[in-house]
Amino acid sequence: MRRSAEELFPRFYPERLAASAIRHVPVVDLQLLADGTYFVAEADGMVVACGGWSRRDKLYTGSGDATGDVRDLDPASEPARVRAMFVHPEWTRRGLGRAILVACERAAHEAGFGQMTLMATLPGVPLYRAYGFRARDDVEITLPDGVRLPCVVMDKSIDLACR
Numbered sequence: 001m002r003r004s005a006e007e008l009f010p011r012f013y014p015e016r017l018a019a020s021a022i023r024h025v026p027v028v029d030l031q032l033l034a035d036g037t038y039f040v041a042e043a044d045g046m047v048v049a050c051g052g053w054s055r056r057d058k059l060y061t062g063s064g065d066a067t068g069d070v071r072d073l074d075p076a077s078e079p080a081r082v083r084a085m086f087v088h089p090e091w092t093r094r095g096l097g098r099a100i101l102v103a104c105e106r107a108a109h110e111a112g113f114g115q116m117t118l119m120a121t122l123p124g125v126p127l128y129r130a131y132g133f134r135a136r137d138d139v140e141i142t143l144p145d146g147v148r149l150p151c152v153v154m155d156k157s158i159d160l161a162c163r
Helices: 001-011 016-025 029-037 096-110 122-131
Strands: 040-043 046-054 081-088 115-121 134-142 148-157
Touching: 001 016, 001 081, 001 122, 016 148, 029 040, 029 046, 040 096, 046 096, 081 096, 096 115, 096 122, 096 148, 115 134, 122 134, 122 148
Parallel strands: 081 115
Antiparallel strands: 040 046, 046 081, 115 148, 134 148
8 A cells, every 4th residue: 555655646746745645545444344345456465456345434544533434324325435445556557456446336236335436536536537436526635744635536326237
């Protein structure tokens, strides 16, 4: 996760923002691990890509802990959350991010969800857009050190017919 951030964030953010994001964004999402909704791709015993989805009301991993974060979402009216997506820089452009998104979409569909949403850092926007997510809102998230990081809230209808 950290190697991905170190490689990609400086390409999309000014130095001060990239340094803060590298420090605060690549965080293991323990809730996804506990829920069993986190996927990894391995090569030679090394994790080269990771990401997951959640049925809980937390939009992004680095948002801290809030009271409603563990609330179960209503699949009939709320979108599943996609979180904590990273690909090792030596393994990009090989379809690993897309494969993890497919796994997330299938699992969310099996859990009854018809929509997915995510908070994309700027390096992730091209992958998510190519996968069918649409930008809903440009936002800034405040990192623990006060840095405001531009991000994009993106949404997608679950459509397994095209996968």
